[in-house]
């Protein structure tokens with residue numbers, strides 16, 4: 344007996360090859376047979392009536408790390424067909440927890456608020472996750488910012504030899520525990536205080552483990568091309584593969600530069616570097632409000648930043664720096680008029696700002712928009728998420744059509760109870776590609792889009808047994824109607840689940856059936872090399 348048989352499927356197998364008609368049999372968490380399956384009975388047979396059966400989607404760009412303790416089902420992710428999330432992106436991971444420097448980790452993760460952390464390193468965080476009722480699989484990376492705060496806090500300087508050795512040790516410990524990669528977020532403090540040589544040293548630790556280097560590069564606006572060059576250099580010098588995160592050109596003056604950056608990726612690939620990129624299918628990005636500040640304003644951490652904003656003279660300098668950057672054509676990554684307040688703390692006095700442009704809030708209050716933003720940074724006690732309208736649709740399409748670009752959410756697994764107005768990518772990334780770019784815009788074939796969601800990211804993880812509908816592969820599967828699949832989430836109403844997906848299957852167990860969470864604890868913590 345098979346455990347499960349999906350019959351009458353249109354199989355899109357993840358390789359990019361044309362779809363074909365057939366059945367998919369599952370047994371013991373693996374795909375047991377594909378095609379004409381009539382040799383054995385199954386405990387459960389689902390006639391999918393011509394729906395597409397594809398490998399479960401693999402999201403290489405998730406920020407669910409700190410959401411998983413609160414939302415272990417990760418509803419916004421699993422309902423869009425994501426069966427595996429890679430967390431630890433943009434230099435952010437919730438480990439290592441170095442007791443002497445813990446306040447700086449709180450800075451990084453919770454805008455300074457202390458919270459109980461029931462783990463201290465990659466190994467204990469993985470065990471912690473394994474004890475949660477996970478719906479989907481989780482793979483981890485270790486983040487540079489977390490490593491750097493563990494060794495040297497929020498200091499704006501180069502590490503001493505001892506500190507660099509300590510950072511290398513922390514990275515090595517994480518790889519020993521089974522992380523897949525080392526990530527940086529080089530626009531964020533304190534990662535932004537590092538030189539390329541430091542990144543090369545740390546990325547090189549992953550080489551002996553077959554780990555890769557993933558980067559939110561040092562600039563996506565005026566300095567995009569230099570930043571891409573830096574990431575490629577790190578890969579070459581450290582001898583590891585490179586994953587360029589959420590590839591884009593930010594800011595009107597920089598639109599079109601992705602033609603050059605994609606060419607740089609092709610050239611590096613031709614020269615033997617294992618480079619890939621990922622992308623979410625929207626013209627708005629999302630980050631947190633401190634990204635607006637000049638780097639020096641964050642030195643010492645969140646408390647130091649707030650102290651600076653309480654001092655009228657320093658406040659004026661910060662404000663001037665933001666205006667100077669805006670005046671320097673194209674230098675500002677997040678121009679003030681592109682920013683929407685997405686989410687603040689649940690008990691925040693700024694709750695009414697959610698879903699509104701900063702300029703709109705400022706106008707209603709009769710103040711300068713930069714003052715609105717700085718007031719929030721000074722007085723808010725929880726992380727302030729923002730949505731920023733900084734990309735062009737032409738660029739989004741061009742990046743999407745590049746064969747080395749996979750689809751990734753840059754979101755995190757939550758449910759509508761989280762509130763606020765998070766970026767719609769949180770719920771709608773993968774369905775939106777299939778709805779808008781495959782069905783409406785026709786810039787990708789269904790098969791190619793699925794390849795970008797499955798076997799391409801699986802290759803980055805070094806998992807040839809994932810991301811394919813093939814006997815012997817892990818039975819992570821998604822069943823959807825290609826004519827109706829759609830993202831319900833919008834900027835104004837982001838807490839909407841995807842439509843048109845009938846089943847999401849993780850390790851052979853049905854986790855989502857017709858939009859309903861079955862409660863199956865099917866997810867695993869994946870360990871690199873295990």
Ligand SMILES: [Zn+2]
Pocket residue numbers: 432433528559588589
């Ligand atoms: Zn990022």
